[in-house]
Amino acid sequence: MDVVTRFAPSPTGYLHIGGARTAIFNYLFAKKHSGKYLVRIEDTDKKRSSEEAIKAIHQGLNWLNINSKYKIVYQSQNFNSHIKVAYELLEKGFAYKCFLKSDELEKLRIKSRENGIPIKSPWRKKKEQDEYKNKEFVIRLKMPSDGTTTINDIVQGKVTIKNEILDDMVILRSDNTPTYMLSSVVDDNDMGITHIIRGDDHFNNAFRQIQIIKYLNWNIPYYAHIPLIHGLDGAKLSKRHGATSLYDYHDLGYTSEAMFSYLLQLGWSAKNDEDYFIDRATKLFTLEKVNKSPAKFDLKKLNNINSKYLNIMKVNDVYKLIVERFKLSLNKEEQKRFKSLLPELLKRVKVYTDLEDEFDWLFQHDFFCKDKNLQLKLQNNKFLLKEIGSLLKECEWSMENIKNCLNQYIFENSLTFKDIGPMLRIALTGKTNSPDLVSIIYELGCTITVNRLNYKY
RNA sequence: GGUCCCUUCGUCUAAUGGUUAGGACUCAGCCCUUUCACGGCUGCAAUAGGGGUUCGAAUCCCCUAGGGAUCACCA
Numbered sequence: 001m002d003v004v005t006r007f008a009p010s011p012t013g014y015l016h017i018g019g020a021r022t023a024i025f026n027y028l029f030a031k032k033h034s035g036k037y038l039v040r041i042e043d044t045d046k047k048r049s050s051e052e053a054i055k056a057i058h059q060g061l062n063w064l065n066i067n068s069k070y071k072i073v074y075q076s077q078n079f080n081s082h083i084k085v086a087y088e089l090l091e092k093g094f095a096y097k098c099f100l101k102s103d104e105l106e107k108l109r110i111k112s113r114e115n116g117i118p119i120k121s122p123w124r125k126k127k128e129q130d131e132y133k134n135k136e137f138v139i140r141l142k143m144p145s146d147g148t149t150t151i152n153d154i155v156q157g158k159v160t161i162k163n164e165i166l167d168d169m170v171i172l173r174s175d176n177t178p179t180y181m182l183s184s185v186v187d188d189n190d191m192g193i194t195h196i197i198r199g200d201d202h203f204n205n206a207f208r209q210i211q212i213i214k215y216l217n218w219n220i221p222y223y224a225h226i227p228l229i230h231g232l233d234g235a236k237l238s239k240r241h242g243a244t245s246l247y248d249y250h251d252l253g254y255t256s257e258a259m260f261s262y263l264l265q266l267g268w269s270a271k272n273d274e275d276y277f278i279d280r281a282t283k284l285f286t287l288e289k290v291n292k293s294p295a296k297f298d299l300k301k302l303n304n305i306n307s308k309y310l311n312i313m314k315v316n317d318v319y320k321l322i323v324e325r326f327k328l329s330l331n332k333e334e335q336k337r338f339k340s341l342l343p344e345l346l347k348r349v350k351v352y353t354d355l356e357d358e359f360d361w362l363f364q365h366d367f368f369c370k371d372k373n374l375q376l377k378l379q380n381n382k383f384l385l386k387e388i389g390s391l392l393k394e395c396e397w398s399m400e401n402i403k404n405c406l407n408q409y410i411f412e413n414s415l416t417f418k419d420i421g422p423m424l425r426i427a428l429t430g431k432t433n434s435p436d437l438v439s440i441i442y443e444l445g446c447t448i449t450v451n452r453l454n455y456k457y
Numbered sequence: 458g459g460u461c462c463c464u465u466c467g468u469c470u471a472a473u474g475g476u477u478a479g480g481a482c483u484c485a486g487c488c489c490u491u492u493c494a495c496g497g498c499u500g501c502a503a504u505a506g507g508g509g510u511u512c513g514a515a516u517c518c519c520c521u522a523g524g525g526a527u528c529a530c531c532a
Contacts, residue, residue: 010532045531102530109529116459118528138530156462165460165528173530180532204461204527225462227525232468234524262469265481269470273481291463291470294525298468301482311495347495406491421491433493 003035004194007061007068008184010042011053014245015060017237017297018199018229021263025226026197027066028264028285037066038191040073044183049076060246063256065278073191075183082178082186085216086139086171094215095171097137098123118143118167139172141181141211149207154224154287156200161207169208181205185212188221197224197287200294224287227267227294237297249302253353255313255321258306266295303350310346315339322352326359334363337443344435361429365448368455369430375457381423382457388420389453392446399442406438427452 007023009015015023023039030037039061043049061067089095098121100108105119112119121140143166150160171182178186188196196206203225213220231241243249249259261276268290270276275284310318319339322328330338341362349355361367369375378385388409395405410417424441425434428449434440441449 008532012532042532048531098530105530113458113528116528118459136530159461161461167528170530175530177530179530184532199526200462201526202532205532207461227463230525236525265469267469271471293463295470296468298482301469304482307495344494348493417491419491425492431493435492435494437491 001194003030003033004038004192005030005035005197006038006040006073006188006191006193008040008042008198009057010045010180011049011057012045013053014056014247016244017246017263019057020060020064020246020259021229021266022197022199022226023061023066024064024260024263025224025268025285025287025290028282029195029197029224029287031282032285035194036070037068038070038073038193039068040075040187040191042180042184043074043076044079044178044180046076046177056245056247063247063250064260065256066260073187075187078183078187078190079178081190082183083172083176085186085212086178086182089141089171089212089215090139092215093142095139095141096121096124096168098140098168098170099132099135099137118165121168124168136174138170138174140168141171141208141215143168143208143211149210151206151210151223153203153206154195154222155227155290156203156225156292159203166208166211171212181209182212185209189213189216189218193221195222195224195287197226200225200227224290226290227292229266230294230296232296232298234296241297242299253325253351254302254306255309255352257313258302258309261309262302262305266297267291307346307350310349310352311343315342318342318346318352322355325353326356328359328363330363333445337445338362340443341435341439344439348435361431367430367452368457369426371430374426374430374432378423378427378455379457384420385423385427385453388424389450392441392453393450395446397442397446399438402441403438424453427455 005026007019007026009019009023027037029035041049041054041057043054058067086095090097100121100123108119108121124140124142144163147163148160149163149166150158152158169181170179172178206223206225210220229237231237233241237244243252246259250256257278260278261281264281265276268285270281270284270289274280316339319342323330345355345358346352369378388406391405391409392402395401406417406420409415410420421437422432424437426432428434428437428440428444444452
């Protein structure tokens with residue numbers, strides 16, 4: 001079978017983390033089976049849909065590199081075919097016009113809640129009366145009232161429900177627009193979707209939507225309802241757990257690869273950590289290995305994965321990311337300095353935006369330490385710094401020679417590296433910790449180094 | 458409340474009736490070391506509770522508890 005999957009977000013806001021993971025699963029599953037992965041924007045509710053939201057969704061998908069390479073489907077453009085199906089169901093007697101007014105409906109809703117049974121519209125049995133001919137109506141699907149429906153969900157397993165709990169859902173609104181329940185089914189059929197992979201919050205819908213498919217004699221797709229993502233406290237993921245918008249993580253300095261990898265291992269398990277790498281995952285992914293229980297979003301783990309990726313990525317790629325983000329314009333010398341020091345710098349951060357703190361000493365020409373307490377230390381060691389400065393001034397510039405130069409000073413003055421290291425570090429970087437001093441001195445170059453060592457505090 | 462689903466270290470998870478219940482993250486300690494990191498090593502830490510079935514249960518069955526989803530002219 002040729003696999004066709006789809007990611008079908010509704011454009012009512014940004015692309016959130018759960019949606020992104022659903023997209024990843026759809027993408028991976030199609031890729032694994034050399035099938036098609038499609039994206040469909042579910043904008044049946046025009047009031048709640050927006051252009052910005054659509055843009056945000058594409059932005060998120062593009063960032064993760066999982067946008068569809070096929071034409072994006074906009075559900076609202078298929079309205080006519082949805083409406084046609086609604087009337088087809090009506091004609092065949094699988095649906096009926098319901099003239100219930102909203103207050104009448106509200107009364108029924110309260111009653112049905114008390115009885116624990118779905119709303120029964122009196123219009124299911126009634127014949128259309130003349131007096132209602134010109135009144136507003138909705139079209140409801142006639143759900144089977146007895147028997148059971150079973151779905152063999154790839155993730156959730158075999159689940160059976162009694163048909164009596166199914167309500168006669170609205171498939172066409174009074175303004176003649178189709179509801180999601182209808183549109184989704186019709187589009188899935190038109191698009192030839194073979195596997196519906198979506199959030200677990202849609203599981204109940206599957207039992208209702210499948211009735212439409214049966215009435216129309218269409219092919220029933222495979223279902224895979226994946227569990228939702230929760231916050232660390234087990235509650236539904238929300239703002240107070242941190243960012244819920246996928247793209248916020250881009251802004252925070254996470255890499256696309258790390259995000260992909262983390263989202264993937266939230267619910268899907270592989271044999272080795274390496275299997276979560278995109279390339280391997282596209283070969284290994286199976287829906288059968290998706291867990292049934294919801295996973296909790298843990299920023300610490302994301303941080304760990306992100307720093308791993310930061311350190312295995314090509315230096316040039318990370319470099320580009322940072323330069324672009326901070327709009328750095330660096331000369332040749334600064335570029336070389338940054339790239340050389342970058343691997344060491346990256347070992348110290350979780351997100352690449354944290355590197356911003358290093359820009360001052362890395363690129364500022366007239367850099368000096370601004371911390372008052374540290375300045376005091378430099379003042380007390382003025383002589384030492386000056387001496388080392390003059391030694392370095394005479395040094396023929398190479399890592400080897402700089403090292404020898406420092407060692408010579410230590411030896412001649414009966415010191416250890418600990419006696420000069422901290423001072424040099426503060427003078428050169430304004431901080432008490434940094435990468436290896438010899439590399440820093442080498443990359444900063446003779447002039448800058450000596451200037452900083454001689455700065456008058 | 459009705460219906461459905463879920464429950465292995467704090468977190469992500471492995472273990473298709475027989476394992477000292479494994480790994481990763483976090484945390485703690487040690488080693489490496491010019492600092493901070495990286496890395497290496499060690500450690501803390503789990504089968505929600507109770508009943509069955511079985512020679513043997515994290516695994517199969519039942520009950521209880523906790524959590525979640527859903528119950529729209531939203532998707």
